[in-house]
Amino acid sequence: xxxxxxxxxxxxxxxxxxxxxxxxxxxxxxxxxxxxxxxxxxxxxxxxxxxxxxxxxxxxxxxxxxxxxxxxxxxxxxxxxxxxxxxxxxxxxxxxxxxxxxxxxxxxxxxxxxxxxxxxxxxxxxxxxxxxxxxxxxxxxxxxxxxxxxxxxxxxxxxxxxxxxxxxxxxxxxxxxxxxxxxxxxxxxxxxxxxxxxxxxxxxxxxxxxxxxxxxxxxxxxxx
Amino acid sequence: xxxxxxxxxxxxxxxxxxxxxxxxxxxxxxxxxxxxxxxxxxxxxxxxxxxxxxxxxxxxxxxxxxxxxxxxxxxxxxxxxxxxxxxxxxxxxxxxxxxxxxxxxxxxxxxxxxxxxxxxxxxxxxxxxxxxxxxxxxxxxxxxxxxxxxxxxxxxxxxxxxxxxxxxxxxxxxxxxxxxxxxxxxxxxxxxxxxxxxxxxxxxxxxxxxxxxxxxxxxxxxxx
DNA sequence: ATTTTTTTTTAGTTTCGCCTAAAAATTATC
DNA sequence: GATAATTTTTAGGCGAAACTAAAAAAAAAT
Ligand SMILES: [Mn+2]
Ligand SMILES: [Mn+2]
Ligand SMILES: [Mn+2]
Ligand SMILES: [Mn+2]
Numbered sequence: 001x002x003x004x005x006x007x008x009x010x011x012x013x014x015x016x017x018x019x020x021x022x023x024x025x026x027x028x029x030x031x032x033x034x035x036x037x038x039x040x041x042x043x044x045x046x047x048x049x050x051x052x053x054x055x056x057x058x059x060x061x062x063x064x065x066x067x068x069x070x071x072x073x074x075x076x077x078x079x080x081x082x083x084x085x086x087x088x089x090x091x092x093x094x095x096x097x098x099x100x101x102x103x104x105x106x107x108x109x110x111x112x113x114x115x116x117x118x119x120x121x122x123x124x125x126x127x128x129x130x131x132x133x134x135x136x137x138x139x140x141x142x143x144x145x146x147x148x149x150x151x152x153x154x155x156x157x158x159x160x161x162x163x164x165x166x167x168x169x170x171x172x173x174x175x176x177x178x179x180x181x182x183x184x185x186x187x188x189x190x191x192x193x194x195x196x197x198x199x200x201x202x203x204x205x206x207x208x209x210x211x212x213x214x215x216x217x218x219x220x221x222x223x224x
Numbered sequence: 225x226x227x228x229x230x231x232x233x234x235x236x237x238x239x240x241x242x243x244x245x246x247x248x249x250x251x252x253x254x255x256x257x258x259x260x261x262x263x264x265x266x267x268x269x270x271x272x273x274x275x276x277x278x279x280x281x282x283x284x285x286x287x288x289x290x291x292x293x294x295x296x297x298x299x300x301x302x303x304x305x306x307x308x309x310x311x312x313x314x315x316x317x318x319x320x321x322x323x324x325x326x327x328x329x330x331x332x333x334x335x336x337x338x339x340x341x342x343x344x345x346x347x348x349x350x351x352x353x354x355x356x357x358x359x360x361x362x363x364x365x366x367x368x369x370x371x372x373x374x375x376x377x378x379x380x381x382x383x384x385x386x387x388x389x390x391x392x393x394x395x396x397x398x399x400x401x402x403x404x405x406x407x408x409x410x411x412x413x414x415x416x417x418x419x420x421x422x423x424x425x426x427x428x429x430x431x432x433x434x435x436x437x438x439x440x441x442x443x444x445x446x447x448x
Numbered sequence: 449a450t451t452t453t454t455t456t457t458t459a460g461t462t463t464c465g466c467c468t469a470a471a472a473a474t475t476a477t478c
Numbered sequence: 479g480a481t482a483a484t485t486t487t488t489a490g491g492c493g494a495a496a497c498t499a500a501a502a503a504a505a506a507a508t
Contacts, residue, residue, distance in 0.1 A: 006465060026486055039466050041487055046464090058473060058486060089338040099332045106330075108323045114313040230495065250456055263496055265457055270494090282456060282503065 003052075005105045008074050009033060010043055011052055012104075014063055015071035023060040072136040077112050078104040079125035079132075084115060086126040093126040093177075094168035128159025128178045128215065146182065146194070146214040154183045155218035162213040170210060174198060182216060227276075229329045232298050233257060234267055235276055236328075238287055239295035247284040296360040301336050302328040303349035303356075308339060310350040317350040317401075318392035352383025352402045352439065370406065370418070370438040378407045379442035386437040394434060398422060406440060 003011075013032045017024040026044070030037045048055035052067035063071060081103040085096040106112075113134055116122075123139050124130055130139045143158040157180045160171070171177065176198055185203050186195035192208035227235075237256045241248040250268070254261045272279035276291035287295060305327040309320040330336075337358055340346075347363050348354055354363045367382040381404045384395070395401065400422055409427050410419035416432035 004464080027484090035465090036467065037486065038468080038488085042465075085335070089335070089342055091334075091338070095334075099330070099335055102330050102332075106323070106326050108326075110315075110319075111309070111313070111323055114315070118313055228494080251454090259495095260497065261456065262458080262498080266495075 002107055003050075003070070007043070007047065007052075008070070008105055010040075010047060011063070011067055011071050012074045012078075014053065014061060015068065015075070018063060023062060025060050029061075069136050072132045072138065074104050076132040076134075076136075077106070079129060080112060080115055080119060080122070082125045082127070083119055083122050083131070087119065087122075092168075094163065094165040096126060097163050124159070124178075126178070127163050128157070141217075143215040143217050146184075146211045146216050147192075147208070149182075149184050149216055149218065151184045151187065153218050154181055155216035156181055157214060158217050159215045160213055161215065167210070167213060174204060174206065175201075176214075182214075226331055227274075227294070230267070231271065231274075231276075232294070232329055234264075234271060235287070235291055235295050236298045236302075238277065238285060239292065239299070242287060247286060249284050253285075293360050296356045296362065298328050300356040300358075300360075301330070303353060304336060304339055304343060304346070306349045306351070307343055307346050307355070311343065311346075316392075318387065318389045320350060321387050348383070348402075350402070351387050352381070365441075367439040367441050370408075370435045370440050371416075371432070373406075373408050373440055373442065375408050375411065377442050378405055379440035380405055381438060382441050383439045384437055385439065391434070391437060398428060398430065399425075400438075406438075 010029070010033065013029055014024050017028050017032060021028075026037050026040045029040045029044075033040070044053065044055045044061055047053045047067070051064055052070060053061050053063055055061045078100045081100040082093075082096040085091040085099060086093055091099075116134070121133075122131055124141065128141075128143075130141050132138045141158060146155075146157075149155050157176060157178055159178065160167070176182070181199050183197045183200075184194050185197055187193075188195070188205075193205050194208070194211050195203045195205050197203050234253070234257065237253055238248050241252050241256060245252075250261050250264050253264045253268075257264070268277065268279045268285055271277045271291070272285075275288055276294060277285050277287055279285045302324045305324040306317075306320040309315040309323060310317055315323075340358070345357075346355055348365065352365075352367075354365050356362045365382060370379075370381075373379050381400060381402055383402070384391070400406070405423050407421045407424075408418055409421055411417075412419070412429075417429050418432070418435050419427045419429050421427050
């Protein structure tokens with residue numbers, strides 16, 4: 001089955017919002033898709049008709065199994081294209097999201113499987129997000145928010161949960177990227193800002209806001 | 225300026241039809257785009273409004289300079305993606321046209337220039353058609369129809385003017401592809417079929433129909 | 449120069465995806 | 479529990495891109 005770009009964007013948005021709250025509201029969707037609640041209601045009726053979602057008026061929305069499967073296919077395409085753009089074409093990781101937003105709607109299944117193979121079946125995209133495989137299975141990645149990292153423990157940056165150009169600019173300024181080793185050396189009560197070291201370099205401070213978007217992994221017993 | 229997929233397809237179709245006849249008819253466009261003449265008339269009014277074409281009722285249509293420029297950009301994208309699909313992802317040359325028909329509408333200019341660089345700035349696509357450069361300049365490729373090749377002169381296959389799966393299947397059966405060396409050993413008056421050798425192998429016969437879609441280049445004095 | 453045929457345009461609909469404004473349902477507050 | 483605020487849906491409409499059927503213009507044939 002083939003769906004319009006617009007429908008695919010709705011399904012993907014519902015998938016992402018479901019991660020926060022298992023039942024998705026009309027308003028939340030309208031915000032996410034930069035559209036109006038009335039337009040969302042229209043579309044929800046159609047998606048319900050096609051059994052991609054479970055929808056009852058006033059009761060919010062959930063993906064059906066086939067909706068979920070479709071969402072994962074679109075996310076797979078999005079993240080594989082992002083990987084291609086960064087690794088093969090040399091794009092900066094803050095430039096790729098917008099382009100992938102278009103490429104994710106190219107319909108050929110064979111194309112995406114060949115691309116996956118060509119790229120070496122990557123497990124994560126340039127923002128550290130996991131890439132679902134052809135069967136829709138999402139590799140589980142162990143990660144915790146940087147805010148939860150104990151002082152003095154080294155951890156590697158696994159992913160970022162905000163991919164705005166502004167945030168990624170800031171990260172580049174601190175010379176932080178996916179894979180960079182971070183260690184918290186101090187926490188400040190007043191504004192919850194953190195003093196950290198980057199790759200063992202001199203300590204710098206980052207805001208709570210920034211830290212909240214950084215996700216890291218560390219070994220349980222590693223206290224170097 | 226950004227145009228809809230539909231408008232881009234019209235502009236490209238007009239460009240291709242102009243190569244045959246400098247003034248393009250409503251019916252010819254409808255045939256090419258698999259749509260109805262009435263729909264074409266509707267669209268021509270809009271394209272005229274946007275000054276992509278010169279259109280007067282009943283007088284046919286021509287691209288304006290900006291329409292021509294746009295057509296070349298779309299063709300550039302189409303052919304670069306086809307090259308990518310064959311050379312990097314290992315697709316057969318008969319599979320790529322349909323996928324490129326979608327990819328050609330991805331809007332990022334930077335993407336296409338990076339892709340061009342990544343591919344090594346190819347001059348021709350997998351069907352032997354020239355790829356316009358970023359400025360819209362089409363490399364001029366010397367070629368003549370195989371039907372015009374004198375008997376006994378060796379020539380290389382430069383391009384094919386039909387990319388249907390059926391025709392490309394037939395070529396594969398004869399082990400003919402772009403770059404293959406061909407020589408005519410006999411012409412038959414009755415049906416204008418040709419006896420040819422492929423890469424110096426044993427002679428085979430091909431129909432006039434097939435030969436009409438094959439374009440070759442040979443040196444003036446080469447008579448080996 | 450008519451008449452016939454073909455091509456093209458106009459008129460009127462349809463579907464999709466969006467909008468605004470107003471109504472209805474739900475949720476929060478007093 | 480009534481009232482107020484918020485959320486969601488309905489009603490009506492719009493632009494894009496297609497369609498069918500009918501009218502008009504152009505081209506071909508007699
Ligand atoms: Mn998208
Ligand atoms: Mn990403
Ligand atoms: Mn196309
Ligand atoms: Mn081609």
